[in-house]
Every structure is written in structure tokens, then in C-alpha cells.
Amino acid sequence: MRLLHTSDWHLGRTFYRESLIDAQRAFLDHLLTVAREREVDVVLVAGDVYDRAIPSLDAVALFDHALNSLADLRVPVVMISGNHDSPQRLGVTSRLIERAGIHLRTDPATCHTPAVLHDAHGPVAFYGLPYLEPFLTREEMAADKPTHEAVLDAAMDRVRADLAARPAGTRSVVLAHAFVTGGRTSDSERDITAGGIPTVGAAVFEGIDYVALGHLHRPQKVTDRIRYSGSPLAYSFSEAGYAKTTWLVDLDADANLTTEAVPCPCPRPLATLTGHLDDLLDDHQHDHLHDAWLHVVLTDPQRPINAMDRLRTRFPHTVQLTFLPEDGGPRDSATYTERTRHRTPLEITAGFVDHVRGGLAPTPAEHDLLRRAVEFARHDDTEKEAR
Numbered sequence: 001m002r003l004l005h006t007s008d009w010h011l012g013r014t015f016y017r018e019s020l021i022d023a024q025r026a027f028l029d030h031l032l033t034v035a036r037e038r039e040v041d042v043v044l045v046a047g048d049v050y051d052r053a054i055p056s057l058d059a060v061a062l063f064d065h066a067l068n069s070l071a072d073l074r075v076p077v078v079m080i081s082g083n084h085d086s087p088q089r090l091g092v093t094s095r096l097i098e099r100a101g102i103h104l105r106t107d108p109a110t111c112h113t114p115a116v117l118h119d120a121h122g123p124v125a126f127y128g129l130p131y132l133e134p135f136l137t138r139e140e141m142a143a144d145k146p147t148h149e150a151v152l153d154a155a156m157d158r159v160r161a162d163l164a165a166r167p168a169g170t171r172s173v174v175l176a177h178a179f180v181t182g183g184r185t186s187d188s189e190r191d192i193t194a195g196g197i198p199t200v201g202a203a204v205f206e207g208i209d210y211v212a213l214g215h216l217h218r219p220q221k222v223t224d225r226i227r228y229s230g231s232p233l234a235y236s237f238s239e240a241g242y243a244k245t246t247w248l249v250d251l252d253a254d255a256n257l258t259t260e261a262v263p264c265p266c267p268r269p270l271a272t273l274t275g276h277l278d279d280l281l282d283d284h285q286h287d288h289l290h291d292a293w294l295h296v297v298l299t300d301p302q303r304p305i306n307a308m309d310r311l312r313t314r315f316p317h318t319v320q321l322t323f324l325p326e327d328g329g330p331r332d333s334a335t336y337t338e339r340t341r342h343r344t345p346l347e348i349t350a351g352f353v354d355h356v357r358g359g360l361a362p363t364p365a366e367h368d369l370l371r372r373a374v375e376f377a378r379h380d381d382t383e384k385e386a387r
Contacts, residue, residue: 046214047082
């Protein structure tokens with residue numbers, strides 16, 4: 001049986017406030033192409049379908065497009081909810097869409113009830129373990145303590161008990177959304193430490209033929225049988241150093257695995273530029289980065305005014321700006337006062353807004369509002385002095 005393992009679609013997510021809807025649509029079209037051309041038997045989605053509990057209409061439309069297209073191809077889907085998803089909202093139509101071959105698991109109580117699919121060699125049982133928040137699922141799972149490892153271990157005990165009651169030779173696949181010990185992280189995963197120690201040992205999945213993990217955004221293998229597909233798109237600059245992929249997994253009659261990493265389409269490269277603003281704007285060796293998402297680190301001794309606007313005239317997809325003076329920046333209030341002495345109150349205020357928003361300069365409307373606020377404050381100070 002041929003599996004296409006994906007996860008962490010995060011439909012509706014932005015990249016530093018830039019829309020990724022078109023890039024996510026391109027990925028889903030790519031997924032459909034792979035499913036069709038590589039004759040995939042089942043698509044696995046290991047959680048974080050959406051980026052937030054209440055997704056945008058655009059995100060819901062993409063999800064609807066993906067599921068309808070896979071149903072048209074008659075490719076079954078096994079999907080679980082992740083820590084970004086609302087299990088109740090995502091799972092509201094699960095019983096209905098199961099008729100179209102879409103097996104959605106969002107309820108911890110059903111994690112030991114598999115979707116059983118068949119190929120020429122017999123049955124494969126697919127168990128979907130949604131993200132298990134320890135304090136919310138401890139009682140449901142009858143776990144001995146409210147930790148990630150305890151609730152997942154209890155869930156896997158139920159899975160193994162169900163699997164043991166099935167016909168000999170039944171192969172097994174588990175989908176889970178968790179942080180397995182040894183996994184490499186990136187900056188774009190949401191912290192799940194609310195339930196204590198966030199990691200679980202790989203041994204919790206012992207006896208399963210293939211474990212399709214979600215949560216970590218870097219494609220990687222924990223063991224040959226336990227893998228993360230990673231997110232299909234980069235959601236932080238920490239993900240610039242490796243390709244985004246999905247896993248194509250062949251499970252033979254004896255549960256032997258053959259795996260292949262299938263590259264995902266890349267909407268834009270990611271890069272970081274460091275230097276003085278004027279140098280970066282004038283140096284033609286950076287011309288190839290015109291269409292890249294950019295993180296720019298400015299090392300000017302003083303923070304340039306309207307730096308983001310000036311950068312975007314040459315690099316229109318600059319999305320993050322960091323100010324890191326070569327001398328280490330202002331050391332005390334006297335140094336800071338010296339550097340701001342010749343700037344107007346409005347320039348200082350606009351620069352502060354630019355700084356706290358990570359290099360996003362005030363819009364013309366915001367700039368006008370800041371001007372009026374500065375003028376009001378100045379007028380108020382004048383009246384106090386007069387009194």
C-alpha cells in the first residue's frame with residue numbers, strides 16, 4: 001500500500017503578515033498531482049490542518065477544495081486534528097465525510113477505532129491519535145498522570161489492544177501529533193509545554209509498522225518507521241536551510257517500508273541580509289534576492305528612518321527587520337539620548353513603532369495619527385508649563 005504522509009498544512013497562516021493562501025493552494029494542487037501520478041492509495045494528514053481554531057473563510061475554502069478533489073480521485077484520506085485545530089469544529093462533519101473515504105479523527109475516545117483499508121495483501125489498520133492535551137484528556141484516556149507521555153502511552157495501549165484482536169497479518173499505521181524525543185525543531189511551532197514536559201519517547205509507538213507524525217515543521221525521521229513529514233511551507237526564517245517535502249511510503253505484504261522524500265513547491269526562497277542600509281541598497285550582488293522573502297539585519301550605528309520602506313523599494317518582499325548596531329547598540333540612557341538628540345519627537349515615535357513591530361513602518365494613516373498624538377502631547381506640556 002502506498003501512503004502519502006503530510007502534516008501541518010496550517011491553512012490560513014501568514015508569513016510575517018504576508019498572505020500564503022496562493023502558496024498553500026499551490027501545495028494542495030501539487031499534493032493532488034502526486035496522489036494521481038504516483039498512484040497513492042491513501043493520503044495521511046497528521047494534524048494542524050488549520051493555523052487557528054477559528055479559520056478564515058479562505059482557509060476553509062482551501063480545505064473544502066482539497067477534500068473534494070481527493071474524493072473525486074477516489075483517494076482515501078486519514079486525518080487528525082493538531083494543537084492548532086479546534087477538534088470540535090474540524091470534526092463536525094466527520095461522520096458525513098467518512099462516506100466519501102475521508103476518515104477524520106478528532107475525538108480521543110475513538111483513537112483505537114481504526115479506518116481499515118485493503119490492498120492486494122490484506123488489511124491495513126489506520127489509527128488516528130489527535131493532539132492529546134494532557135490536562136484535558138487524562139481522565140478520558142485513564143492516564144496515571146497529566147503528562148504528554150502518559151496520555152499518549154494510554155492511547156497506544158488501546159491501539160495495541162485493538163490491533164491484537166484483529167486477524168493475523170493486519171498491518172498498522174498510526175497518525176499522531178506530538179513532540180517525540182530527538183526531533184529537531186524550528187521557530188514556527190507553537191509551544192506545547194502547558195502539559196509539563198512536552199516530549200514523548202519513541203518507544204511509545206513500539207509494534208507499529210509506520211508512524212506518521214505531525215507537529216514539528218522539519219521533515220525528518222526519528223527511526224525508519226517513525227517520521228515527521230514537516231510543514232509543506234516555511235513559516236519562519238529558521239526553516240531556510242532545508243527543502244520542504246512529503247513522504248511517499250510503500251508498505252509491502254510483510255510490512256517492510258520503502259520511503260521517498262517528495263519535494264514541495266517553493267513559492268519564494270528565504271534569505272537573510274546583514275549590513276548597513278545604504279550598502280545593501282547599492283550592492284548589485286544582491287540582485288538575485290529581489291523575489292525572496294528577506295530578513296534584513298541592519299548594522300548601522302544609528303537606526304535609519306523609514307528603513308523598511310526604503311528596503312522594499314528594492315526588495316519588495318522584505319518581511320522582517322532587525323536593528324543590530326555593530327558597536328552593540330546603546331549601552332545606557334546617555335548614549336541613547338545622544339543618538340536621538342537630533343531627531344524630532346515624531347521621528348522618535350515612528351521609529352519606536354517601527355522597532356516594536358519588527359521593522360514594519362507606520363502607514364501614512366498611522367503616521368498622521370502619531371503626528372496628532374505628538375502635537376497633542378506637546379500642547380498639553382505647554383499648558384502645564386504655563387500653569
